[in-house]
Amino acid sequence: EPEVTQTPSHQVTQMGQEVILRCVPISNHLYFYWYRQILGQKVEFLVSFYNNEISEKSEIFDDQFSVERPDGSNFTLKIRSTKLEDSAMYFCASSARRLTGELFFGEGSRLTVL
Amino acid sequence: DQQVKQNSPSLSVQEGRISILNCDYTNSMFDYFLWYKKYPAEGPTFLISISSIKDKNEDGRFTVFLNKSAKHLSLHIVPSQPGDSAVYFCAASAGGSEKLVFGKGMKLTVNP
Numbered sequence: 581e582p583e584v585t586q587t588p589s590h591q592v593t594q595m596g597q598e599v600i601l602r603c604v605p606i607s608n609h610l611y612f613y614w615y616r617q618i619l620g621q622k623v624e625f626l627v628s629f630y631n632n633e634i635s636e637k638s639e640i641f642d643d644q645f646s647v648e649r650p651d652g653s654n655f656t657l658k659i660r661s662t663k664l665e666d667s668a669m670y671f672c673a674s675s676a677r678r679l680t681g682e683l684f685f686g687e688g689s690r691l692t693v694l
Numbered sequence: 695d696q697q698v699k700q701n702s703p704s705l706s707v708q709e710g711r712i713s714i715l716n717c718d719y720t721n722s723m724f725d726y727f728l729w730y731k732k733y734p735a736e737g738p739t740f741l742i743s744i745s746s747i748k749d750k751n752e753d754g755r756f757t758v759f760l761n762k763s764a765k766h767l768s769l770h771i772v773p774s775q776p777g778d779s780a781v782y783f784c785a786a787s788a789g790g791s792e793k794l795v796f797g798k799g800m801k802l803t804v805n806p
Contacts, residue, residue, distance in 0.1 A: 584737070611792075613792070615794075621798070622796050622797065622798050622799075623738065623783065623785075623796040623799075624796070625792075625793040625794060625795070628792035628793070635792055636791065636792040636793060638793065671737050671738070673737070678792070679726075679787070679790070679791075679792065680726075680743070681726055681728045681740075681743060681785065681787050681794055682728070682740045682743065683738075683740060683794070684740070685737030685738045685739070686737050687735065687736050687737050688736075688737055
């Protein structure tokens, strides 16, 4: 069964460092997403991406965050200068259809900022 | 932000019995509702959805009920199986938005 894969599974970084989280969505999917879950809190929407551009983003997704699909397969989330409060599990998701909410999530990348 | 609320953090049921998971929402713009389940060390997995034009959707052992006037939905699992033990998230979206708003989740334990 096709699946969304994410790397790394866990990354520890120092505050202020740049981090790139990588995702390989399901190959025939066109819509891509990043969500995050801070420990003990809700899963929160960060950004959606379609046709090589951001289609929607949340207030969390400020100038420190960026996404791109550099090579037609990988979908990356970059945090330019990490803060302690960026520590969370980051989930990538993809979907074949828009606005169905039926997303296929990866296993997540745990980011720990020290 | 409490737009989607799952007020019970956990539920324990016996195998073969019904599990009823509840969810309330406050945003009247929500028009699509979903349930996801999550096992430890895995991402959420889509389970079932319902549009606001319906009040019930069924898929095998899983049925979702929507009461728009009460802004309430519930997930029924019949019969419950030990493999259903997971955290269940209620989620909602508003027309035209890509964003899913999740509840905090509820841990279901199905005892053999």
